[in-house]
Amino acid sequence: xxxxxxxxxxxxxxxxxxxxxxxxxxxxxxxxxxxxxxxxxxxxxxxxxxxxxxxxxxxxxxxxxxxxxxxxxxxxxxxxxxxxxxxxxxxxxxxxxxxxxxxxxxxxxxxxxxxxxxxxxxxxxxxxxxxxxxxxxxxxxxxxxxxxxxxxxxxxxxxxxxxxxxxxxxxxxxxxxxxxxxxxxxxxxxxxxxxxxxxxxxxxxxxxxxxxxxxxxxxxxxxxxxxxxxxxxxxxxxxxxxxxxxxxxxxxxxxxxxxxxxxxxxxxxxxxxxxxxxxxxxxxxxxxxxxxxxxxxxxxxxxxxxxxxxxxxxxxxxxxxxxxxxxxxxxxxxxxxxxxxxxxxxxxxxxxxxxxxxxxxxxxxxxxxxxxxxxxxxxxxxxxxxxxxxxxxxxxxxxxxxxxxxxxxxxxxxxxxxxxxxxxxxxxxxxxxxxxxxxxxxxxxxxxxxxxxxxxxxxxxxxxxxxxxxxxxxxxxxxxxxxxxxxxxxxxxxxxxxxxxxxxxxxxxx
Amino acid sequence: xxxxxxxxxxxxxxxxxxxxxxxxxxxxxxxxxxxxxxxxxxxxxxxxxxxxxxxxxxxxxxxxxxxxxxxxxxxxxxxxxxxxxxxxxxxxxxxxxxxxxxxxxxxxxxxxxxxxxxxxxxxxxxxxxxxxxxxxxxxxxxxxxxxxxxxxxxxxxxxxxxxxxxxxxxxxxxxxxxxxxxxxxxxxxxxxxxxxxxxxxxxxxxxxxxxxxxxxxxxxxxxxxxxxxxxxxxxxxxxxxxxxxxxxxxxxxxxxxxxxxxxxxxxxxxxxxxxxxxxxxxxxxxxxxxxxxxxxxxxxxxxxxxxxxxxx
Numbered sequence: 001x002x003x004x005x006x007x008x009x010x011x012x013x014x015x016x017x018x019x020x021x022x023x024x025x026x027x028x029x030x031x032x033x034x035x036x037x038x039x040x041x042x043x044x045x046x047x048x049x050x051x052x053x054x055x056x057x058x059x060x061x062x063x064x065x066x067x068x069x070x071x072x073x074x075x076x077x078x079x080x081x082x083x084x085x086x087x088x089x090x091x092x093x094x095x096x097x098x099x100x101x102x103x104x105x106x107x108x109x110x111x112x113x114x115x116x117x118x119x120x121x122x123x124x125x126x127x128x129x130x131x132x133x134x135x136x137x138x139x140x141x142x143x144x145x146x147x148x149x150x151x152x153x154x155x156x157x158x159x160x161x162x163x164x165x166x167x168x169x170x171x172x173x174x175x176x177x178x179x180x181x182x183x184x185x186x187x188x189x190x191x192x193x194x195x196x197x198x199x200x201x202x203x204x205x206x207x208x209x210x211x212x213x214x215x216x217x218x219x220x221x222x223x224x225x226x227x228x229x230x231x232x233x234x235x236x237x238x239x240x241x242x243x244x245x246x247x248x249x250x251x252x253x254x255x256x257x258x259x260x261x262x263x264x265x266x267x268x269x270x271x272x273x274x275x276x277x278x279x280x281x282x283x284x285x286x287x288x289x290x291x292x293x294x295x296x297x298x299x300x301x302x303x304x305x306x307x308x309x310x311x312x313x314x315x316x317x318x319x320x321x322x323x324x325x326x327x328x329x330x331x332x333x334x335x336x337x338x339x340x341x342x343x344x345x346x347x348x349x350x351x352x353x354x355x356x357x358x359x360x361x362x363x364x365x366x367x368x369x370x371x372x373x374x375x376x377x378x379x380x381x382x383x384x385x386x387x388x389x390x391x392x393x394x395x396x397x398x399x400x401x402x403x404x405x406x407x408x409x410x411x412x413x414x415x416x417x418x419x420x421x422x423x424x425x426x427x428x429x430x431x432x433x434x435x436x437x438x439x440x441x442x443x444x445x446x447x448x449x450x451x452x453x454x455x456x457x458x459x460x461x462x463x464x465x466x467x468x469x470x471x472x473x474x475x476x477x478x479x480x481x482x483x484x485x486x487x488x489x490x491x492x493x494x495x496x497x498x499x500x501x502x503x504x505x506x507x508x509x510x
Numbered sequence: 511x512x513x514x515x516x517x518x519x520x521x522x523x524x525x526x527x528x529x530x531x532x533x534x535x536x537x538x539x540x541x542x543x544x545x546x547x548x549x550x551x552x553x554x555x556x557x558x559x560x561x562x563x564x565x566x567x568x569x570x571x572x573x574x575x576x577x578x579x580x581x582x583x584x585x586x587x588x589x590x591x592x593x594x595x596x597x598x599x600x601x602x603x604x605x606x607x608x609x610x611x612x613x614x615x616x617x618x619x620x621x622x623x624x625x626x627x628x629x630x631x632x633x634x635x636x637x638x639x640x641x642x643x644x645x646x647x648x649x650x651x652x653x654x655x656x657x658x659x660x661x662x663x664x665x666x667x668x669x670x671x672x673x674x675x676x677x678x679x680x681x682x683x684x685x686x687x688x689x690x691x692x693x694x695x696x697x698x699x700x701x702x703x704x705x706x707x708x709x710x711x712x713x714x715x716x717x718x719x720x721x722x723x724x725x726x727x728x729x730x731x732x733x734x735x736x737x738x739x740x741x742x743x744x745x746x747x748x749x750x751x752x753x754x755x756x757x758x759x760x761x762x763x764x765x766x767x768x769x770x771x772x773x774x775x776x777x778x779x780x781x782x783x784x785x786x787x788x789x790x791x792x793x794x795x796x797x798x799x800x801x802x803x804x805x806x807x808x809x810x811x812x813x814x815x816x817x818x819x820x821x822x
Binding site: 077078093094097107 | 677678679680682683685686689690692693694695696697698699700809817
């Protein structure tokens with residue numbers, strides 16, 4: 001990017017603080033008209049904050065935004081829309097209870113008559129022009145996520161957006177959907193739309209973008225041309241050091257079956273069957289990865305095995321004992337199951353409690369932490385000190401509130417609690433979600449150590465690469481069923497991708 | 511025959527009369543809650559409207575000035591609720607509760623000043639206007655076409671609000687703000703403005719319900735004249751699933767129950783009157799139990815909207 005080229009969008013010295021935390025530290029960025037510009041960075045690097053500034057949700061403390069070399073003040077989303085900036089948020093900004101058409105025209109000038117019929121005709125024409133077919137009268141909440149994303153894009157295009165900002169748009173898509181989505185983006189760029197594509201996935205950024213800017217801890221650490229860059233280069237820029245893409249692990253050898261699940265059926269919060277007829281066995285020292293697009297029953301499966309949600313049919317057998325109908329109390333007293341829930345802040349921890357108290361959430365009614373109904377302060381504090389040491393939790397004392405820890409250290413507290421007492425079964429649900437590369441490596445190593453010890457691990461994740469790296473066998477969950485269980489050594493990304501999308505083409509022998 | 515017909519038309523008229531304040535308050539609640547602001551302050555707003563209209567008509571002698579005053583003061587109480595809930599992000603239940611308690615205290619105190627502690631100072635009321643021709647139809651005619659202007663206004667408001675809510679962009683905006691405010695904000699809507707407007711409108715309508723109570727129904731003011739009507743309206747709103755037509759029908763159900771219990775009392779049956787007085791509230795309770803889990807409120811109801819926050 002030389003100065004001679006015309007930058008359509010230019011940022012100079014953008015700084016944004018939240019209290020003492022500097023989310024964006026004098027960011028400079030240039031994006032050419034009609035190009036796809038990648039913005040790469042780890043979780044917490046400041047990507048989303050920057051985008052929220054561009055779309056008018058946040059006001060920067062310093063810096064200037066230029067469109068076409070003209071300084072603009074984006075004081076509200078309304079102004080952003082008027083300036084032709086359209087944002088597709090990571091969490092869709094669609095009202096699920098409204099129809100597609102209502103969502104698209106929301107916020108347009110006040111009228112006394114909505115005239116939905118005529119507008120839905122307009123939108124049908126527009127959607128066909130861009131190859132984004134939709135049913136304008138469908139309720140958004142009923143649509144699959146891939147289609148919801150189309151609605152988001154149409155919403156931006158309906159407002160005449162020239163700049164499209166996409167925040168982690170592929171997180172909710174299956175690999176085949178991603179390919180189709182990229183085609184649409186290239187088409188839009190060819191029609192002279194300027195696209196800013198935010199992601200932490202190296203491969204996607206490399207295959208889609210023309211230029212790539214890398215953010216780390218709120219600063220720009222480099223801008224490169226995509227076809228001159230490699231995965232390794234970008235990873236080093238993003239993390240600040242070399243990154244391992246492969247994990248070493250010894251072969252699994254035991255024949256002891258730890259968990260046997262037979263025809264499990266679980267209902268979700270709306271009382272619909274979220275898990276149906278799932279059967280599998282899990283041996284000691286084995287990691288069974290569960291791949292699948294978010295919302296295909298992962299949560300319900302994990303909760304059912306952990307005993308947080310009743311199974312409506314089927315059986316759970318742990319080390320030869322039928323535990324399907326055991327209460328939580330029985331489980332805690334007599335079983336050793338470690339559960340790393342999906343959301344550590346809402347489910348895994350009580351943020352306002354200290355580290356020490358979070359560590360005894362499971363065992364606080366038992367010795368040594370509790371004697372005749374009285375909590376044993378000494379034992380609890382001692383336990384915390386030990387856990388802080390052995391799990392390398394970066395905290396000065398066990399009295400510190402968990403909310404004051406970083407995401408990685410919070411996850412270590414969860415690990416310390418769930419892995420203590422050598423559980424024979426571990427259910428890990430998205431255990432690295434939102435963690436930086438260092439913390440991710442730590443969590444993965446900790447789980448591999450448990451595997452080595454002989455724990456059976458159910459590893460549920462939506463990140464395909466992670467599943468492939470960690471697992472011995474891989475089950476693919478689609479609409480609540482295991483559509484296949486594959487050997488991790490021979491499974492390919494393409495095959496898994498097709499299975500995740502519900503296509504039978506990838507289905508071979510289990 | 512003519513006796514029972516007279517009873518029926520009398521009963522229907524009483525049902526309608528008792529439903530009107532509920533319906534105004536419930537429609538007010540609808541605006542507030544559709545925009546995502548919980549409004550248990552309906553009771554206080556109703557009571558405020560009742561007192562202000564009573565005091566105004568007492569001093570000025572003009573019913574119309576009284577209605578206008580009720581609208582203005584109701585809007586101001588709404589503004590207070592909006593300021594507390596939207597700007598200061600106070601717990602919306604607490605704010606509503608504060609409004610109810612303050613209204614009860616203030617109106618009780620002020621009414622003693624204004625009406626010189628005569629408990630039932632008779633006031634000038636709003637007269638019925640018979641619509642020529644239509645009012646001659648048996649039963650229906652006297653029920654719907656021989657009424658006062660406030661009832662006509664209510665009958666007009668129901669289709670009008672339904673149209674506004676579902677067929678205009680203002681209604682679309684209102685619904686979006688109540689379901690997913692951040693989505694509305696990114697679409698260029700000012701969540702703040704929409705919520706202020708809705709909650710103020712809510713105050714105006716609930717206050718109008720109070721004005722009806724005083725100017726048409728009882729024609730005097732006394733302490734705690736609202737007697738839980740705001741809460742019944744809230745139940746009707748939930749029972750009517752936040753839809754204007756079914757909400758007003760729910761109000762009619764509660765109004766009819768109230769009229770019924772008054773008639774049972776008049777028959778002098780051997781039932782303690784306390785039980786009969788409870789009837790509408792018990793019906794409301796059963797209605798809510800029957801609907802448990804089936805009625806889904808606006809998704810953002812009761813949740814303050816924070817514009818700049820990291821947790822999304």
